[in-house]
Amino acid sequence: MKALVLSGGAGTRLRPITHTSAKQLVPVANRAVLFYGLESLAAAGITDVGMIVGDTAAEIQEAVGDGSKFGLDITYIPQEQPLGLAHAVLIAQDYLGDDDFVMYLGDNFIVGGITDLVDEFRGNRPDAQILLTRVPDPRSFGVAELGPEGQVIGLEEKPERPRSDLALVGVYLFTPRIHEAVRSIEPSGRGELEITHALQHLIDSRADVRSTVIKGYWKDTGNVTDMLEVNRRVLETLDRRIDGETDERSETIGRVVLEEGARIVNSRVVGPVVIGAGTLVSDSYVGPFTSVAENCRITDSELEFSIVLRDSSIRGVGRIEASLIGRHVEVTPAPSVPRAHRLVLGDHSKVQIHS
Template sequence: MKGLILCAGRGTRLHPFSYSQPKTLLPVANQPVLFHCIRKLLEVGVTDIGIVINPSHVQIPECVGNGSQFGATITYIHQDKPMGIAHAVRMSQAFLQKEPFILLLGDNLLMDSLTELVRGFQEKRSDGVVMLSEVKRPQDFGIAEVREGRLISVEEKPARPKSNLAVIGAYLFTTPIFEAIDSLQPSARGEYEITDAIQAMIDRGLVIAHRTATGKYTDVGTVERWLEANRWMLARELGKEVEIGKDSVVLNCEIIGPVLIGNGCRLENCRIGPYVSIQNGVQLLNCAHIENSILLEESCLQDVKWKLKDSVFGRSSHLKGELEKHMASVILSDKSSIHLPAGGGDEA
């Protein structure tokens, strides 16, 4: 069995952070989202992994390499244009050959193990398995209709959903998926939809099994969802603990876990947490309170007298301010600087 992770998307909803790096490399609990996907595959014994990327996303092979750091073998597959999930799968056929494969979306995080996905394939002797999850806004997702335990239809973003069970970013397919994809026409948005391919398989009488996720799931597609994913990943990995990296200095600080502090950081006279991840080389000096936030590499916050919550600070960004407020949410892109002088005026 092989693995396939799709990472060719533009990530426009994560601007400004996805201007400088692919969204699948943005960190959740100080690890790129893509790394979490790779480890999910390794947990079920899948080590031969293809990653679909846009040719311009050179940072992904630079970061992931050949897979040896994970004990995996990585093959890169180019998708020049974002023409949909099914198109990306079709572009990967030479790599996948005739083996069954697990398909993951590289910007999705799933708490559940993929064991149930594999078990559904083995026990049902199916031609594919999809992972489902209950959602609050089914019209925003590909929605599955299940009747008497059988998956009978899948529809992409229906105006009148037949259920609240969304097809989330974890699938297992066999070779009939390629014939189904070849029969597709582009959707109204000009993409080849994986939900249409699944429906084509069902219409041909092929068996598509399903499993319903019991744990949390999110796509890291917006800043809000990124912060949400970071929050529950920190809670899962640390509980209420605090982890401090090598050569980091923490002086006169109150830290409320879960908080993850990278290497070479300096924190002085601050209240931090809960749910804060701090990457390598960050400086936090005289900060009143930072909660539920992400600080990327080499960012610096100094003399911030108000509470920061639900904030993201880009790489090498700088915030210095003495303007007193009750609370603020700040989104600051890479290499940006804001200075709020003590007199009360704003200067950027």
């Protein structure tokens, strides 16, 4: 059994972070979201992985390499434009051959992995198996309609009037029968080959399409709110580990991970928190559910429920919370007189200002 991991896409909902970084590499608890998915595949006994890459291919390849550090053998498959999930299957057919495969969206996060799901598929081997989860507003997802005995009878992509609250999670399992289906469908109104249309083609052809409604935690980490929530959930699983240095005037409370080379000076850190190698926290407070990456500087500030990417500095700005701060960012106080906001923002930024 192989895997097809989708790591293309523009990540527009995470701009401006994704103007300069692949959305699958934005870190959760100081590790790229993509890495958690790759580890889930390896844990399920899958070693051969085809990875769909787009404009951020070079960055993805640098981070993942040949896959050996995950126990995987990675083959990169370029996709010139993000033309839909079914298009990714279409261009990967030569790689996938006649093997069954898992398709895994690289920006999705599933607590507990997918081993049980893969074992179930291997044992029963339906033509396709999909994961579903109940969501409050399914209009932004592919939506499944189930029959009275739980069978999949219909699928829609981002419907205006959903027929259920069951959204497709970004993990699918297929036999080679899916290849005929993706060749048979036409682009949607969005100009994409939709995987929901390919699945519907299987259903209409009387193929065996099954579903599993997951009860565990799942998130599509496509926006800042979901990134912070996933970060919180992962940090809650950490064990305390202090490999860096703290001075006698500092206090670390609870599940704090301080990587080797990190330093805490005259500061208070309350977990769950992870602080990366080479980072200095001085005269500051770092509160729960915060990840600070490597080589950052947090000085005379308060930080809580946030993600700070590498090589950034926060100096003398009071309290920051519920924030995602990119790489090589400098956050400093504004001049006190005249009172004004001074901003340098990337395209498609969103800013909240307390006037």
